Amino acid sequence: MSDLLGPRDPASGAGWDDAPPRKGFFTDTSVCIGCKACEVACKEWNLVPADQAAGLSMLGSSYDNTGALGASTWRHVAFIEQPKRAGGQDLNLPLFPVGPSASDAVNRAADTAMTGDRSQLGTDTEAVDLGMPGFQLPGQRADRKDERPRTDFRWLMSSDVCKHCTHAACLDVCPTGALFRTEFGTVVVQDDICNGCGYCVPACPFGVIDRRVGDEQTRNVGIAQKCTLCYDRLGAGHTPACAQACPTESIQFGDVDELRERAAVRLATLHEAGVPEARLYGEDPEDGVGGAGAFFLLLDEPEVYGLPPDPVVTTRDLPSMWRTAATAAGALLAGAAVAFLGRRR
Amino acid sequence: MTRPTTPDSDGIVAAAAGSGDRPPARRGRRRRGNPDNQVVPDVEFTSYYGRPVVKASPWEADIPAYLFLGGVAAGSSLLAAGADLSGRASLRRGGRLAALAAISGSLYALVHDLGRPERFLNMLRVAKPTSPMSVGTWILTAYGPMAGAAGAAELRGLLPARLGPLPLGWASGLLGALARPTGIAAALIAPAVASYTAVLLTDTATPSWHEAHRELPFVFVGSAAAASGGLGLITASSADSGPARRLAAGGVLLELVAERRMERSMGITAEPLHTGTAGRLMRAATACTVAGTVGAVVSALLPGRRGRLASAASGVALLAGSACTRFAVFEAGQASARDPKYTVVPQRERLDRRRAAGSG
Ligand code: SF4
Ligand code: SF4
Numbered sequence: 001m002s003d004l005l006g007p008r009d010p011a012s013g014a015g016w017d018d019a020p021p022r023k024g025f026f027t028d029t030s031v032c033i034g035c036k037a038c039e040v041a042c043k044e045w046n047l048v049p050a051d052q053a054a055g056l057s058m059l060g061s062s063y064d065n066t067g068a069l070g071a072s073t074w075r076h077v078a079f080i081e082q083p084k085r086a087g088g089q090d091l092n093l094p095l096f097p098v099g100p101s102a103s104d105a106v107n108r109a110a111d112t113a114m115t116g117d118r119s120q121l122g123t124d125t126e127a128v129d130l131g132m133p134g135f136q137l138p139g140q141r142a143d144r145k146d147e148r149p150r151t152d153f154r155w156l157m158s159s160d161v162c163k164h165c166t167h168a169a170c171l172d173v174c175p176t177g178a179l180f181r182t183e184f185g186t187v188v189v190q191d192d193i194c195n196g197c198g199y200c201v202p203a204c205p206f207g208v209i210d211r212r213v214g215d216e217q218t219r220n221v222g223i224a225q226k227c228t229l230c231y232d233r234l235g236a237g238h239t240p241a242c243a244q245a246c247p248t249e250s251i252q253f254g255d256v257d258e259l260r261e262r263a264a265v266r267l268a269t270l271h272e273a274g275v276p277e278a279r280l281y282g283e284d285p286e287d288g289v290g291g292a293g294a295f296f297l298l299l300d301e302p303e304v305y306g307l308p309p310d311p312v313v314t315t316r317d318l319p320s321m322w323r324t325a326a327t328a329a330g331a332l333l334a335g336a337a338v339a340f341l342g343r344r345r
Numbered sequence: 346m347t348r349p350t351t352p353d354s355d356g357i358v359a360a361a362a363g364s365g366d367r368p369p370a371r372r373g374r375r376r377r378g379n380p381d382n383q384v385v386p387d388v389e390f391t392s393y394y395g396r397p398v399v400k401a402s403p404w405e406a407d408i409p410a411y412l413f414l415g416g417v418a419a420g421s422s423l424l425a426a427g428a429d430l431s432g433r434a435s436l437r438r439g440g441r442l443a444a445l446a447a448i449s450g451s452l453y454a455l456v457h458d459l460g461r462p463e464r465f466l467n468m469l470r471v472a473k474p475t476s477p478m479s480v481g482t483w484i485l486t487a488y489g490p491m492a493g494a495a496g497a498a499e500l501r502g503l504l505p506a507r508l509g510p511l512p513l514g515w516a517s518g519l520l521g522a523l524a525r526p527t528g529i530a531a532a533l534i535a536p537a538v539a540s541y542t543a544v545l546l547t548d549t550a551t552p553s554w555h556e557a558h559r560e561l562p563f564v565f566v567g568s569a570a571a572a573s574g575g576l577g578l579i580t581a582s583s584a585d586s587g588p589a590r591r592l593a594a595g596g597v598l599l600e601l602v603a604e605r606r607m608e609r610s611m612g613i614t615a616e617p618l619h620t621g622t623a624g625r626l627m628r629a630a631t632a633c634t635v636a637g638t639v640g641a642v643v644s645a646l647l648p649g650r651r652g653r654l655a656s657a658a659s660g661v662a663l664l665a666g667s668a669c670t671r672f673a674v675f676e677a678g679q680a681s682a683r684d685p686k687y688t689v690v691p692q693r694e695r696l697d698r699r700r701a702a703g704s705g
C-alpha cells in the first residue's frame with residue numbers, strides 16, 4: 001500500500017536507502033524522425049526476440065509495421081498521417097520550409113549532377129527513390145517538370161515505451177514479487193521469479209506489459225516482459241540503449257526532476273514558436289498514476305497516438321473494492337445461515 | 346466488429362484528428378443496436394488505427410472456470426457445515442465432496458493457466474494486500490486444506506466396506522474427528538473465496554471489469570450461492586434439501602438485482618455484456634437461472650420421485666446459469682479491452698469534465 005499512498009519518490013518508498021535520483025525518459029515527439037533506431041537498439045541490447053504475437057506483416061498503418069508495445073516490443077514507434085500542416089499553420093519561422101519539399105530540391109540537385117558528369121559523384125546509377133518519409137503523398141514521387149506546392153499534410157511520429165509509473169499497477173498486482181521497484185525508481189520484471197500468471201497484463205493502464213508467446217526455445221517464453229529502462233546499463237552508469245541510439249535526441253534520458261524541467265522549457269519554446277497543440281503527457285505528478293517516469297511531448301491528443309487520455313492505476317480504488325467484497329462475503333455467510341432457519345420438511 | 350482501421354483514399358486514417366480542426370467523418374464511429382433494437386447514439390472517439398489501448402488479459406477458459414468452481418466450492422462448504430450442525434447427513438456429505446472436487450478443479454485451472462506452471466509456488470513468496478491474486482492465493486491456502494480434510498472424511502464413507510478397515514486405521518479415525526472442525530473452518534473462509542474473485546477482475550484496467558467494481562462482488566456471491574444450492578439439490582435427499590433450495594433462491598435474487606444495478610452504473614462499458622459471445626452467454630445465464638429457480642420452488646411441492654427428479658434438473662440449470670454468468674463477465678471484459686472505444690470514451694469524458702470544471 002505504501003506505493004499507493006506513500007511518498008512521491010518511488011525508490012525510497014519501496015525501501016531503498018540512499019537511492020540515486022529517479023531516472024526516466026523524456027520523449028520529445030516533435031523531433032522524432034521515425035527512424036526506429038530505438039526499436040532496433042532495444043531489441044539488440046536486451047536480446048528481445050522477434051515478436052511472435054504480432055508476427056511479421058505489413059499492417060497498413062503508415063510506416064508502422066511493429067503494431068504495439070508488447071512482450072517482445074519494448075519500444076514502439078507510432079506513425080500517424082494527418083491532413084494538416086505541421087503546427088497547423090504557417091509557422092512563420094525563418095528556417096521552416098513552406099515551399100516545395102526540400103527533399104525534392106535535393107533530389108533535383110542530385111539528378112542534375114548525375115545527368116551531367118556522373119563520375120564526379122562516384123556513381124553510375126540512376127537516382128533511386130528510397131521511399132523515405134517526405135512531405136509528398138505516400139508513394140508519390142515529386143515530378144520535376146510539374147512542381148507542386150507542399151501538401152497540407154503532417155506526419156506524427158512517437159516512440160512509445162513503458163511509463164515506469166510512480167504508482168505502477170503492474171507492480172501492485174504482481175502476486176509473486178517478480179515485478180519490483182529498482183533503486184532508480186523504475187519498474188522491472190525479475191525473469192527468474194515471474195510465473196506467468198498474467199495479472200500485470202490487464203492491470204497496466206497503458207497496455208504495455210505482456211506475457212511472451214513463442215515456442216519452447218524462445219527466451220523467457222511464458223513470462224511477463226517489458227522495458228527495464230536498461231537496468232543493467234544503468235547499473236554500470238550507461239544510458240539506455242534507445243536513448244543512446246536516438247539520432248535526434250527525441251528520446252532523452254536522465255534524472256526525472258531535470259527532465260521535467262527540460263520538458264517545460266521545450267513546451268514553452270514550441271508554444272512561443274506557434275505550435276499551440278504541443279502538450280506534455282505523463283509528466284504531472286498529480287495524474288492518475290502519480291506521474292510517469294517516462295513522459296512525452298505530444299502534438300495531438302494522447303488517444304491519437306494510442307495512449308489513454310486519462311490513465312488511472314486501479315489499485316487506487318482497492319481499499320473500497322476490498323470493503324465491497326467483504327460486505328458481499330458477509331451477505332453470503334448471513335444468507336447461508338438464514339437458509340438453515342425454518343422448519344424441516 | 347468494425348474498427349476504424351481502413352485508410353481512406355487519401356491514405357489518411359481514422360486516427361487523424363487534430364485538436365483544433367477535427368474532421369468528424371474520420372473519427373471512429375459506430376452504430377450498434379442493443380437487444381431491444383433501440384439505436385444507441387453514435388459515439389465519436391479517436392484511436393490509433395483502431396488498436397486496443399489496454400491489453401486484454403492473456404487468460405483463457407481456465408479463469409472463468411476457476412471463478413465458477415471457486416463459487417461452487419465456497420457455497421458447498423457453507424451448506425455442508427450448516428447441514429453438519431443441523432443433522433442433515435446427505436446434504437453434508439454432498440457439500441463436502443462437492444467442495445473438495447470443486448476446489449481441486451479450480452486449483453488445477455489456476456496452475457494450468459500460468460505461463461510457467463512449474464513455478465506455481467512462487468505465489469507463496471510474498472503476501473501483498475495490493476495484489477488480489479496474492480490475497481486470493483493465501484485465502485485458498487487457508488481454505489484448501491480445511492475443505493480437503495472435510496471432504497476426505499466423507500471419502501472414507503464411500504469406500505466399499507468389504508475392503509475392511511483402512512490399513513491406517515488411526516488416520517481414518519483422525520479424519521473423522523477432524524471433519525467437523527475443518528468443515529466449519531472451511532465454511533468460515535468460504536465467503537472470502539467466493540467474493541475475492543470479483544476484486545481479482547475489477548482491479549484491472551479492463552474497462553468492463555473495473556467499472557463493475559461496486560456491484561460485481563454481489564453478483565459473484567449470488568452466483569456462488571445459486572450454483573452450490575443447485576448442486577445441493579442434486580446431491581441431497583428430499584428431506585435434507587430445504588436449505589439448498591433457499592440458498593439457491595436467495596442467491597439468484599441477489600445476483601439478478603446486483604447485475605441490473607451493475608449494468609446501470611457501468612455506462613458505456615455495459616455494452617459488451619449485451620453483444621457478441623458475452624451477450625449470448627448473459628442471456629443464457631438469465632434463462633437458466635430463472636428456469637432453475639422456478640423449478641427449485643415448484644419441485645419442493647412435487648411428491649416422491651418426481652419431486653426428486655425435478656429438483657435435480659433445477660439444480661443442473663442453476664449450475665449452468667452460474668457458469669454462464671462467469672464466462673459472460675469474463676468475455677465481456679476481454680471484449681472491452683480489445684476495443685479502444687471502452688477505454689478512450691469514458692476517459693475522454695472524465696478528462697473533459699475535469700477540464701471544464703477546472704477552467705471555470
Ligand atoms: S506503464 Fe504499465 S507496465 Fe509500465 S510501469 Fe506503468 S503499469 Fe507497469
Ligand atoms: S505475470 Fe509475472 S510479472 Fe506479471 S503479475 Fe504475474 S508473476 Fe508478476
